[in-house]
Amino acid sequence: MPTTPLNSLKGVILDAASLGEGVDFDPLEQQLADFVRWDSTGPGQTLTRIQGAHVVFTNKVVIDAAMMRAADNLKLICVLATGTNNVDIAAAEALGIEVRNVNAYGTASVAQHTLTLMLALATRLVPYQRSVQQGEWQRASMFCLMHHPVMQLSGKTLVLVGHGELGQEVERLALAFGMHVKVAARPGKTDDTRPSLDTLLPEADVVSLHCPLTPDTQHLINQDNLALCKPTALLVNCARGGIIHEQDALNALRQGLIGGLAVDVLTQEPPRDGNVLLDALHEGLNLIVTPHSAWLAPEARQRIIELSAKNVADWKNP
Numbered sequence: 001m002p003t004t005p006l007n008s009l010k011g012v013i014l015d016a017a018s019l020g021e022g023v024d025f026d027p028l029e030q031q032l033a034d035f036v037r038w039d040s041t042g043p044g045q046t047l048t049r050i051q052g053a054h055v056v057f058t059n060k061v062v063i064d065a066a067m068m069r070a071a072d073n074l075k076l077i078c079v080l081a082t083g084t085n086n087v088d089i090a091a092a093e094a095l096g097i098e099v100r101n102v103n104a105y106g107t108a109s110v111a112q113h114t115l116t117l118m119l120a121l122a123t124r125l126v127p128y129q130r131s132v133q134q135g136e137w138q139r140a141s142m143f144c145l146m147h148h149p150v151m152q153l154s155g156k157t158l159v160l161v162g163h164g165e166l167g168q169e170v171e172r173l174a175l176a177f178g179m180h181v182k183v184a185a186r187p188g189k190t191d192d193t194r195p196s197l198d199t200l201l202p203e204a205d206v207v208s209l210h211c212p213l214t215p216d217t218q219h220l221i222n223q224d225n226l227a228l229c230k231p232t233a234l235l236v237n238c239a240r241g242g243i244i245h246e247q248d249a250l251n252a253l254r255q256g257l258i259g260g261l262a263v264d265v266l267t268q269e270p271p272r273d274g275n276v277l278l279d280a281l282h283e284g285l286n287l288i289v290t291p292h293s294a295w296l297a298p299e300a301r302q303r304i305i306e307l308s309a310k311n312v313a314d315w316k317n318p
């Protein structure tokens, strides 16, 4: 709850351009007496820009403990996303700064992307497209190519990590494809009675990740449990890059320990310093990388603004 008079609250958005074209920011502006909009903010600029603001809006700009301590008036951080891993939540709590994110703004968009990746891996869409582009169909001895193994999803087992908003919607869509769905116990939660991920991996045909990136989920998928997978298993990550140990997953794919890997998220975004998965895209593997685009439907992006405006309104009038 703000101690500053409601009619003098100052807000700043640090990376407005990350919401894309066609988004109406009015609902946010209306919540604040003063609203400064920056399209993007580099790490060295954050502190200066949040100085004096009571409410800071960030999609992916990092706000760490030192910045929070140095920011004079900061009372509320609104993350314009579901994942809050760019904000030091523990530091905010210790300093009495509230952090609110948005949930369920893009369920349809992210779930459809997850199914897209799952289907593309299962049908070997990318390897077959590559074969066609390389003229293999034209040179074939019969009417079709069949050198990449296609997996029928119906009747197969999907293992989900994370069964919140997105995990449940992916489950609903997977059930429509005739899959059996199993949910793994929450990582790091000792009283969760559901089977552990490692118990479920040997029976998984597809694994899809829908949990936040936290110390408990960092490198949740690694060489140890990749070794438990079926050689045909498909792994999909639309959650956060750091949940998968990327080098281990790539090694597993190269060695045939898993049958496919599709990620919408990488450990570093944008991957300015390169990334092992990007380097491997030309190797002819059943590997797909999309550029954190699962959430991009216009309906989802506008909903972020509306839900964030509600976050501010609820904070002002608890």
Ligand SMILES: NC(=O)C1=CN([C@@H]2O[C@H](COP(=O)(O)OP(=O)(O)OC[C@H]3O[C@@H](n4cnc5c(N)ncnc54)[C@H](O)[C@@H]3O)[C@@H](O)[C@H]2O)C=CC1
Pocket (backbone or CB within 6 Å): 082, 083, 084, 103, 104, 106, 110, 161, 162, 163, 164, 165, 166, 167, 186, 187, 188, 210, 211, 212, 213, 214, 216, 217, 238, 239, 240, 264, 265, 292, 293, 294, 295, 296
């Ligand atoms: N690729 C993209 O465009 C998008 C990615 N995301 C990612 O998907 C994740 C899941 O989103 P939602 O399903 O909407 O979130 P949610 O909060 O509704 O569900 C998260 C689920 O993960 C579980 N979980 C597992 N380990 C956890 C831990 N250590 N701490 C807290 N919860 C844990 C929770 O119990 C819950 O079932 C987000 O955290 C975000 O990282 C979200 C939106 C778009």
Ligand SMILES: O=C(O)C(=O)CO
Pocket (backbone or CB within 6 Å): 059, 080, 081, 082, 083, 084, 295
């Ligand atoms: O909402 C999220 O967590 C996303 O990754 C999209 O910004």
